[in-house]
Amino acid sequence: MPVIGFLTNASPDAYTYRLRAFRQGLKDTGYVEGENVAVEYRWADNQVERLPELTAELVRRQVSVVVAGSTPSAVAAKAATATIPIVFEVAVDPVGVGLVASLNRPGSNLTGVTNLNLEVGAKRLELLHELLPTATIIAVLANPAGSAIVAEPFVRSIQAAARTLGLQLHFLHASTDRDFDTAFATLVQLRAGGLVISPDLFFLARYEQLAALSLRHAVPAIFQYRQFVTAGGLMSYGASETDNYRLVGIYVGKILKGEKPRDLPVQRSTKVELLINLKTAKALGITVPLPLSGRADELIE
Numbered sequence: 001m002p003v004i005g006f007l008t009n010a011s012p013d014a015y016t017y018r019l020r021a022f023r024q025g026l027k028d029t030g031y032v033e034g035e036n037v038a039v040e041y042r043w044a045d046n047q048v049e050r051l052p053e054l055t056a057e058l059v060r061r062q063v064s065v066v067v068a069g070s071t072p073s074a075v076a077a078k079a080a081t082a083t084i085p086i087v088f089e090v091a092v093d094p095v096g097v098g099l100v101a102s103l104n105r106p107g108s109n110l111t112g113v114t115n116l117n118l119e120v121g122a123k124r125l126e127l128l129h130e131l132l133p134t135a136t137i138i139a140v141l142a143n144p145a146g147s148a149i150v151a152e153p154f155v156r157s158i159q160a161a162a163r164t165l166g167l168q169l170h171f172l173h174a175s176t177d178r179d180f181d182t183a184f185a186t187l188v189q190l191r192a193g194g195l196v197i198s199p200d201l202f203f204l205a206r207y208e209q210l211a212a213l214s215l216r217h218a219v220p221a222i223f224q225y226r227q228f229v230t231a232g233g234l235m236s237y238g239a240s241e242t243d244n245y246r247l248v249g250i251y252v253g254k255i256l257k258g259e260k261p262r263d264l265p266v267q268r269s270t271k272v273e274l275l276i277n278l279k280t281a282k283a284l285g286i287t288v289p290l291p292l293s294g295r296a297d298e299l300i301e
Helices: 012-028 048-060 071-080 121-131 148-165 179-190 207-216 226-230 241-256 278-283 290-295
Strands: 003-008 038-043 065-068 086-090 110-114 137-142 168-173 194-197 221-223 235-239 272-277 298-300
Touching: 003 048, 003 071, 012 241, 038 048, 048 071, 065 071, 065 241, 071 086, 071 110, 071 148, 086 241, 110 241, 121 137, 121 148, 121 194, 121 221, 121 235, 121 290, 137 148, 137 179, 148 168, 168 179, 179 207, 207 221, 207 226, 221 226, 226 235, 226 272, 226 298, 235 241, 272 278, 272 290, 278 298
Parallel strands: 003 038, 003 065, 065 086, 086 110, 137 168, 137 194, 194 221, 221 235, 272 298
Antiparallel strands: 235 272
16 A cells, blocks of 8 residues: 655644545545555644654655645655655745746656745735725734745735835734733734734644634734634635645645656646635624625635
8 A cells, every 4th residue: 555644844733624635636536545545644743843854754664655735844855855756735936945947847756736825925914904994003923933935925025015005014923822922912002903814834723722812802813724714713815725735635646646746747726715704803893895795705604
């Protein structure tokens, strides 16, 4: 039975939706976990420095394919092996960070899916501004211990958008659970009109906690991930995880059947979803403009 190594710097809690979609993609190509393929999972639990060690374990195990479920994971996997096929899911430009030679002809043992999450980072600020046109101060929750490859382009884009919109940004930092209370207390002191949560797997694993804190402190917040809204957060705008990881599963299945990563073009997932929790909006005393609610892919009432 072939073995897939699934590697990421996150924790299992952050990957429930993604794994479901990944398994569906495998199934679409004729593979079912536990029946005709095995999956070995390696979770770094938000400790990026553990990725080289975890990748080395999968290489020693001689897995058939490595799935790299984040940009840091893909970088670690590329550094660890030039022979085992690697299928990645990243938000960055894979050519720009040196993962592949080109999108159409990857040219090595890596291929995968790239999403639009970094490109639409500034759009989250624009959506929050559309919802709260009188708010001039917006807070941004960032993880200083997160991946710089992802964080730095996001910060540049959101700062540029803030200048265009005439908004004042305040960056609040959290890299442990203990930091959240301090960050939200500071946010209230600043009288910030809204909150943008930066794209980070540490925050994804704590989407329920962040949704509860934003409600408790009556702060309209937007995040990348739909789970935040289903847990009671106000808005999310980001790439469809279901779409992305199904494509990853399909590519893994194709490789298990003999296709080579270098012959599989990197796929650019362009599906982006806007979710709005109308119940939360009502609790916060916010009326969602019809043009905005009309553009939403899903409204939760």
